[in-house]
Amino acid sequence: MTAISQVMLLLALLPGRWKIGYQFGIGMPSMADEEAYSRVLQQGAVSEYELDEASGRLGFEVIGDLSERLRFKGALGWSFYGGEYSEGGGSFELLFTHWFLLGLGALLSDSGEEVVWVDNAATELDALVYYSMPGADWLSAGGGPVYTWVSRSVNTPYSSVEGSGSGPGFHAGLRVDQLSDRTLGLPLVFGGEFGYRHQKIELDSEETGGFTVDYSGPVFSLGTYIRL
Amino acid sequence: MQMRRAVFFGTLFLLLIPLACEEELYYPLSRYSSPFDISFEVTIEGVVDATISNCHMKPIRTLIDSEYMECGVHTVQWDLLDDHGDYSGDGIYEIEVLLDGDRVYYQVVEVVK
Numbered sequence: 615m616t617a618i619s620q621v622m623l624l625l626a627l628l629p630g631r632w633k634i635g636y637q638f639g640i641g642m643p644s645m646a647d648e649e650a651y652s653r654v655l656q657q658g659a660v661s662e663y664e665l666d667e668a669s670g671r672l673g674f675e676v677i678g679d680l681s682e683r684l685r686f687k688g689a690l691g692w693s694f695y696g697g698e699y700s701e702g703g704g705s706f707e708l709l710f711t712h713w714f715l716l717g718l719g720a721l722l723s724d725s726g727e728e729v730v731w732v733d734n735a736a737t738e739l740d741a742l743v744y745y746s747m748p749g750a751d752w753l754s755a756g757g758g759p760v761y762t763w764v765s766r767s768v769n770t771p772y773s774s775v776e777g778s779g780s781g782p783g784f785h786a787g788l789r790v791d792q793l794s795d796r797t798l799g800l801p802l803v804f805g806g807e808f809g810y811r812h813q814k815i816e817l818d819s820e821e822t823g824g825f826t827v828d829y830s831g832p833v834f835s836l837g838t839y840i841r842l
Numbered sequence: 843m844q845m846r847r848a849v850f851f852g853t854l855f856l857l858l859i860p861l862a863c864e865e866e867l868y869y870p871l872s873r874y875s876s877p878f879d880i881s882f883e884v885t886i887e888g889v890v891d892a893t894i895s896n897c898h899m900k901p902i903r904t905l906i907d908s909e910y911m912e913c914g915v916h917t918v919q920w921d922l923l924d925d926h927g928d929y930s931g932d933g934i935y936e937i938e939v940l941l942d943g944d945r946v947y948y949q950v951v952e953v954v955k
Contacts, residue, residue, distance in 0.1 A: 651899055654936050658950025660870045701868050729869060730934070768897040770871065772954045773932035775897050817898060821931075825898040 632678035632842045633803060639671040639835025641811065643695055644828040648734065652697055660730050665697035669829065673738070675837055677791070677805070680743070685754050685789075689740040693829055696733045700726030730770055734827055736813070737763045744789055752793050757786030757809070764815045764827045777822030783813035783830075795841050806836045871934065871952040877921040882939045882947035884911050892918055892947075895936040902930055906939070922953055929955070 648665060655663040673691025680686050744756030760783040767776040787809020797803060813829035884890065892906035902924040920937070924930045932954050939947035 647899065651897070654899065655934075655950060658936055658948055659872075660950075699870075730871070766898070768934055770934065770952060772873065773934070773952060775931070775933040777898055821896060821900060821902070822898040824900055 632676065633839035634674070634676050634842060635803075635805075635837050635839030636674050637672065637689075637691070637807075637835045637837035639807075639833055641669040641671055641693060641695075641829060641833040642831040643669045643693075644814075644830045645695060645734075646828055647826045648695070648697070648732070648828075651732070655699075655730060660699045663697060663699040663730060666695055669693050669695035669734075671833065671835060675839070677839065683746050683748075685744040685746055685756070685791075687740065687742045687744065687789075689738070689742070691738045691740065693736040693738060694734065695829070696731060698731035699729050701729050728769075728771070730768075733765075733767050733769065735765050736815075736827070736829055738813070740785055742785055742787075744787075752791055754789045754791065755787070756789075757784060759783070760785050760811065760813060762813050762815055762829070764817070764829075766817060766822075766825070766827055775821075777817035777819055777825065779815045779818040779822075779827070781815045783811060783815075785809055785811045785833075787833075801840050803839050803841060804837065805839065806834075808832070808834050871950065873952045873954055874922070875953070875955050877919050879917050879919050880905070880937055880939070880947065880949075881915060881917045883915050884913050884941055884946065886941075887912050888942040890916075890939065890941055890946075892937070892939040894920060894930070895938070896930070897934045899936070902935075911941075922955075 645665070652663055652665050671691060671693045673689050675687055675689045677685065677687045739761045740758065742756055742758035744754035746752075746754040761780070762783055763778070763780040765776060765778040767774055787807045789805060789807045791805040792803040794803065795801070809832070811830060811833050815827050815829075817823065817825045817827065880892070888911065889908050890906050890911045891908055892904070893901045894903040894905065895901045903920065904925060905918045905920060922930055930953060934950060934952050937947070937949045937951065938945060
């Protein structure tokens with residue numbers, strides 16, 4: 615029996631209504647140190663270096679009713695944020711790539727060759743409790759602790775330097791959940807959330823000490839679930 | 843026959859154009875694999891500090907520690923070692939020289955051994 619099927623069996627045996635699914639979202643992280651480092655690169659060598667506009671988020675969620683008013687959400691998620699400077703790919707080569715691929719070349723992530731790129735990745739474990747509003751059960755507000763493992767790497771075609779760290783944080787949010795069991799005859803339900811996360815993690819090795827990967831900021835996510 | 847040849851050479855021509863247009867990668871970072879000199883100009887006498895920081899913005903080497911310097915061009919060498927005398931490792935480094943707290947030299951370089 616796989617781990618997922620064990621979790622689904624356990625949730626099915628628990629009292630209350632439970633659902634399991636996945637979510638995609640975006641965040642607007644603070645990333646003050648990353649912004650400072652982007653200025654280092656811009657001033658010192660690579661003036662065209664750019665940071666991402668937002669962080670990408672995805673994960674698996676388990677949501678259930680603990681009581682008439684209390685709702686629990688457990689989540690295992692991943693967040694990504696970075697910056698890069700790529701060279702080339704803006705000329706005839708790109709034009710012909712698009713032409714040969716009948717325009718599908720636009721679906722390729724980056725046509726240029728990466729020169730400098732910074733990757734921040736976070737693995738997050740959430741345990742959150744929400745209070746559903748009387749008279750509007752589909753709406754709930756709450757929050758809880760988050761534990762995050764982060765890694766940061768600075769890469770070029772010739773070198774790669776990585777740092778990592780972990781630490782606690784918290785999440786507070788407002789959820790909207792579909793109350794019915796099905797959508798258009800399919801056993802799928804939807805939900806969404808707008809919230810704020812405090813997730814400021816300091817890298818912990820001797821070479822990286824002091825650098826903070828700060829995912830703190832507003833987050834927005836949409837989820838698709840199946841009821842158990 | 844002529845039509846087939848025209849299609850063949852036409853396709854070959856179109857396939858070769860991207861190769862002909864391939865540009866050499868512009869690499870904006872100066873790369874060093876051995877000790878190198880850092881030259882800077884002191885325009886007014888004052889106290890000079892020179893530090894090397896790694897890609898996590900942590901200072902790893904102090905080249906000049908609050909040294910009084912007279913006007914002129916000065917040169918200091920970085921031997922690619924950190925303050926512990928160990929090889930600093932491959933990666934991107936920030937070099938900053940301050941004169942009385944004001945930046946007089948700044949560069950970001952890559953070290954690859």
